[in-house]
Amino acid sequence: MVSKSLLPRVASALFKVSPVMSQKRPVAQVAASPTVAVEDPTAFGFEEVKTEFVQEYNSVCTLYKHIKTGAELMSVTNEDENKVFGAVFRTPPDNSTGIPHILEHSVLCGSRKYPIKEPFVELMKGSLNTFLNAFTYPDRTCYPVASTNLQDFYNLVDVYLDAVLHPNCMSDEQTFEQEGWHYELNEVSEEMTFKGVVFNEMKGVYSSPDSVLGRECQQAVFPDNTYGVDSGGDPVVIPELTFEMFKDFHGQFYHPSNGRFWFYGDDDPNERLKILDNFLSEFEARPVDSKVQTQKFFPEPKYVIKKYAAGDSEATGEEPKNFLTVNWLLSEDRFDPETDIAMVCSLPTPAPNSVQPVVTAPPSLPARA
Numbered sequence: 495m496v497s498k499s500l501l502p503r504v505a506s507a508l509f510k511v512s513p514v515m516s517q518k519r520p521v522a523q524v525a526a527s528p529t530v531a532v533e534d535p536t537a538f539g540f541e542e543v544k545t546e547f548v549q550e551y552n553s554v555c556t557l558y559k560h561i562k563t564g565a566e567l568m569s570v571t572n573e574d575e576n577k578v579f580g581a582v583f584r585t586p587p588d589n590s591t592g593i594p595h596i597l598e599h600s601v602l603c604g605s606r607k608y609p610i611k612e613p614f615v616e617l618m619k620g621s622l623n624t625f626l627n628a629f630t631y632p633d634r635t636c637y638p639v640a641s642t643n644l645q646d647f648y649n650l651v652d653v654y655l656d657a658v659l660h661p662n663c664m665s666d667e668q669t670f671e672q673e674g675w676h677y678e679l680n681e682v683s684e685e686m687t688f689k690g691v692v693f694n695e696m697k698g699v700y701s702s703p704d705s706v707l708g709r710e711c712q713q714a715v716f717p718d719n720t721y722g723v724d725s726g727g728d729p730v731v732i733p734e735l736t737f738e739m740f741k742d743f744h745g746q747f748y749h750p751s752n753g754r755f756w757f758y759g760d761d762d763p764n765e766r767l768k769i770l771d772n773f774l775s776e777f778e779a780r781p782v783d784s785k786v787q788t789q790k791f792f793p794e795p796k797y798v799i800k801k802y803a804a805g806d807s808e809a810t811g812e813e814p815k816n817f818l819t820v821n822w823l824l825s826e827d828r829f830d831p832e833t834d835i836a837m838v839c840s841l842p843t844p845a846p847n848s849v850q851p852v853v854t855a856p857p858s859l860p861a862r863a
């Protein structure tokens with residue numbers, strides 16, 4: 495898989511753009527940029543929500559809303575030849591069957607315009623991309639691509655948009671079985687086993703102590719909302735997933751009304767609107783309930799003890815290994831000053847494999863590729 499280093503930049507800019515939009519500057523002042531301002535976005539089916547200049551990135555950022563479907567587009571124009579596109583859907587699961595993760599794998603296995611088996615693999619080999627990947631977070635699924643070559647970039651955007659909006663896996667149960675789970679029996683005398691790309695991947699994840707720790711912390715701190723289940727998929731639960739549930743999930747969340755799109759770089763911002771509108775205008779707006787509920791505070795501290803796979807310490811004579819973490823459920827609203835100070839002072843100093851203060855909050859939750 496390719497490097498994930500670009501993602502935090504893409505994701506954080508997409509979801510936290512307002513705090514850095516401090517200094518306004520008219521679009522026209524970016525004279526050196528080869529990009530041009532969009533005169534009339536309504537001609538391309540969009541309305542402008544707001545435009546601001548972000549000095550730190552020397553970028554003009556415009557937030558658009560697609561008039562027909564309500565899809566949001568963050569269009570960032572600057573002189574960076576490394577053009578980036580991202581399609582993001584909020585995909586909060588309510589169980590640990592790994593639907594969002596299996597879907598992330600499956601939509602990249604052929605689409606209406608690109609009915610080949612593995613367009614993603616072909617792109618990895620043949621494209622001039624500088625970044626190409628997909629990520630499942632506990633609450634959203636992201637499809638970012640980047641390229642410095644304009645035509646290559648447009649091709650990538652076309653493949654990705656077609657993949658997320660018109661994937662062949664919705665009618666091809668074999669893709670679901672291949673990427674999700676299926677039974678495998680090579681010899682009649684052998685025992686039947688479960689197989690599947692995501693199933694196997696998650697077996698590996700569940701045997702890693704670090705990932706067990708991270709997941710248990712997250713689920714202990716957020717037991718009542720989507721962060722209380724595993725969007726990646728618990729191998730014990732994955733075989734409960736049916737093809738019907740899988741299709742319903744795509745129908746529910748992979749809709750423009752639940753989508754956020756992102757363009758960045760020196761490409762023509764008019765063309766961005768045109769490309770997106772071509773895909774989005776096929777859909778009708780509809781309400782999508784994908785909001786993540788806030789976790790209620792606990793009346794008292796909780797203590798959770800879990801086990802993880804490890805060697806037999808009695809046989810090896812080694813000391814049994816343990817992890818200990820202290821997690822805080824924080825409020826979106828500020829605490830009063832006294833509690834704020836008490837929180838800071840109460841955080842212990844981390845030491846390897848002993849005490850790890852973990853402040854788990856949605857924006858820092860890990861992604862699964």
Ligand SMILES: [Zn+2]
Pocket residue numbers: 595599692695862863
């Ligand atoms: Zn995966």
